[in-house]
Amino acid sequence: MHELSIAMSIVEMAQEESERCGQAQVLAVHLRLGQLSGVVKEALLSSYEMACEATPLEGSQLLIEEVPVEVFCPKCDGPRALGSIQWFCCPECGTPTPEVLHGKELEVVALEIEE
Amino acid sequence: MTTEPRLVEVRKNVLKQNDIIARALRDRFREAGVLAVSFVSSPGSGKTAFLEKTLTLLHSRYRVAALVGDLATENDAARLGRSQVPVKQILTGTVCHLDAAMVQNALDGWDLTQLDFLFIENVGNLVCPSSYDLGEDLRFVLLSVTEGEDKPLKYPTIFNSADVAVITKSDLAAAVEFDEAAVLRNIQAVRPGMEVLKISAKTGEGLAEYLEYLERRCSSSRAGAAASN
Known part of the structure; x- marks a missing residue:
């Protein structure tokens, strides 16, 4: 369970950014979370609440956009959405492919602030 | 008067700090000509026994060292000390994985140019270590024959983050009716070509094939480093 330390990094990052915006109040943090990031959404949400306690971010929301896995299919020569992370092959032609284009994201994309 | 909330773009990787340190470690390993190999697995799959064997087999011909991660005990370092190579324990406390900063701190005072191989044993856990790059050249994921053939399907993320799968405790395969074909199929499903x-x-x-593999990787990474220097 490493979601708490990740939540703390998110809070820290958001705090730095809000300071850059003149101590603006953070209402929400928008996060992109890949299906292959190794982070569990539910655990991260409850850890986030804990990590926010007694910080200027207390009461803010973590809004998570889940990013599905997209692989590169060498046969179709293009990106393809993976059907299941238990089966790394092109959903159209069935060619196995280990090349992950998206799905490892763990990225703070934006802050919703009130000045 | 309250103003409307506004959206400020950030676009920053949460593990940016870890990734920066991991990249610096990778550069350091390359410049020093050392091959860094990490081991991840569930608890009890035989990481320490495998590492002990690795160190014993390599140390007559190569300069080898190891870092071992553990939550609370220094037993592993004591056990590995028998192989007569430098071993340092990283106690993570309650943290369930190693991160790049822990590796960097543990290497403090070590001259990497005096090494051919550095092994890093992660904490026994198939979930959390997958998020953290340690700067290693190769990540081995271990799976013992007693664990169940569907483990790769249950933990696709860690298998996806690793380079090589090692099936351990093969001597017990018959006793537990290990279905090797099923495991190989499951590994290839989550990581084609692994x-x-x-x-x-x-x-x-x-072990002979394994050593041959390590030696091959070591010399090819050296050749790559020499070409880029």
Whole structure:
């Protein structure tokens, strides 16, 4: 369970950014979370609440956009959405492919602030 | 008067700090000409026995060292000390994985140019270590024959983050009716093209092929480093 330390990094990052915006109040943090990031959404949400306690971010929301896995299919020569992370092959032609284009994201994309 | 909330773009990787340190470590390993190999697995799959065997086999011909991660005990370092190579324990406390900063701190005072191989044993856990790059050149994921053939399907993320799968405790395969074909199929399903080794630290099965693999990787990474220098 490493979601708490990740939540703390998110809070820290958001705090730095809000300071850059003149101590603006953070209402929400928008996060992109890949299906292959190794982070569990539910655990991260409850850890986030804990990590926010007694910080200027207390009461803010973590809004998570889940990013599905997209692989590169060498046969179709293009990106393809993976059907299941238990089966790394092109959903159209069935060619196995280990090349992950998206799905490892763990990225703070934006802050919703009130000045 | 309250103003409307506004959206400020950030676009920053949460593990940016870890990734920066991991990249610096990778550069350091390359410049020093050392091959860094990490081991991840569930608790009890035989990481320490495998590492002990690795160190014993390599140390007559190569300069080898190891870092071992553990939550609370220094037993592993004591056990590995028998192989007579430098071993340092990283105690993570309650943290369930190693991160790049822990590796960097543990290497403090070590001259990497004096090494050919550095092994890093992660905490026994198939979930959390997958998020953290340690700067290693190769990540081995270990899976013992007693664990169940569907483990790769249950933990696709860690298998996806690793380079080589090692099936351990092969001497017990018959006793537990291990279905090797099913495991190989499951590994290839979550990581097509993944290299798979099968070993027994007890009987020595597969160790020759494993050493050959390590030596090949070591010399090719050296050749790559020499070409880029």
